[in-house]
Amino acid sequence: MADQQKIHPVADLESPPTVPLVPPGAPASDKAASPLHHQSPPIIVPSRPPRTRSCFCRCLCWTICLLVVLLLVVGAAAVVLYAVFQPKLPKYSIQKLRITNLRLNVDVTLYAKFDVQITANNLNKRIGIYYEKGGWLAVWYKNDKLCQGSLPIFYQGHKNVTEFNVTLSGETRSGSTLMNALQEQQQTGQIPLSLNVNAPVAVKLGRLKLRKVRILGKCLLVVDSLSTNNLVSIRASDCSYKLKL
Numbered sequence: 001m002a003d004q005q006k007i008h009p010v011a012d013l014e015s016p017p018t019v020p021l022v023p024p025g026a027p028a029s030d031k032a033a034s035p036l037h038h039q040s041p042p043i044i045v046p047s048r049p050p051r052t053r054s055c056f057c058r059c060l061c062w063t064i065c066l067l068v069v070l071l072l073v074v075g076a077a078a079v080v081l082y083a084v085f086q087p088k089l090p091k092y093s094i095q096k097l098r099i100t101n102l103r104l105n106v107d108v109t110l111y112a113k114f115d116v117q118i119t120a121n122n123l124n125k126r127i128g129i130y131y132e133k134g135g136w137l138a139v140w141y142k143n144d145k146l147c148q149g150s151l152p153i154f155y156q157g158h159k160n161v162t163e164f165n166v167t168l169s170g171e172t173r174s175g176s177t178l179m180n181a182l183q184e185q186q187q188t189g190q191i192p193l194s195l196n197v198n199a200p201v202a203v204k205l206g207r208l209k210l211r212k213v214r215i216l217g218k219c220l221l222v223v224d225s226l227s228t229n230n231l232v233s234i235r236a237s238d239c240s241y242k243l244k245l
Contacts, residue, residue: 110175112146128204135199195219217241
């Protein structure tokens with residue numbers, strides 16, 4: 001009897017793989033065992049921030065650092081200059097006051113003309129002062145400006161005392177009312193006047209001439225009379241000054 005050959009079944013290579021069926025009510029672990037649930041999640045690549053923002057932040061940091069360094073250098077230079085030159089404001093005093101004219105005009109304006117002698121004392125040992133064009137001195141009685149004049153242009157050296165005269169003139173409206181008030185005040189022998197100073201100056205440190213600043217001053221005077229062509233006696237004087245950059 002011929003040998004019998006065993007025939008083995010051959011798998012169908014073209015047929016899709018058999019997916020085991022999961023019976024209803026099976027636990028979730030059985031479902032996770034299915035080959036359909038073993039797919040890897042997608043990989044998300046983080047996006048890089050734009051380089052322009054990084055450059056902007058870097059430039060901003062450098063700018064701030066440069067400004068801080070510049071401020072420190074300027075502050076250190078100012079401290080050194082102050083320690084070397086020791087700047088002081090000049091002192092001023094009113095020496096003489098003469099009223100050359102005080103009259104009531106036809107148009108009921110009050111005309112006043114004063115001559116004032118001022119002493120300027122530069123207390124600095126290493127600083128000179130240039131008095132520039134545009135300075136003025138004005139005399140007020142309460143809220144009414146009586147007259148105004150220009151300050152002279154000159155240079156004042158170190159530790160120098162300079163005397164100069166200023167002629168002031170001006171007209172004021174409502175002259176009759178103001179004249180009556182001045183005459184009534186004159187009977188008391190104490191007439192309050194205010195002298196306001198605005199002096200543009202340039203400071204000289206050694207050979208270096210700095211930019212222009214302003215000296216603002218105010219002197220409160222009490223005089224005994226307003227009679228013309230006579231020296232007025234100054235009974236009280238209180239002056240204060242400040243520097244305006």
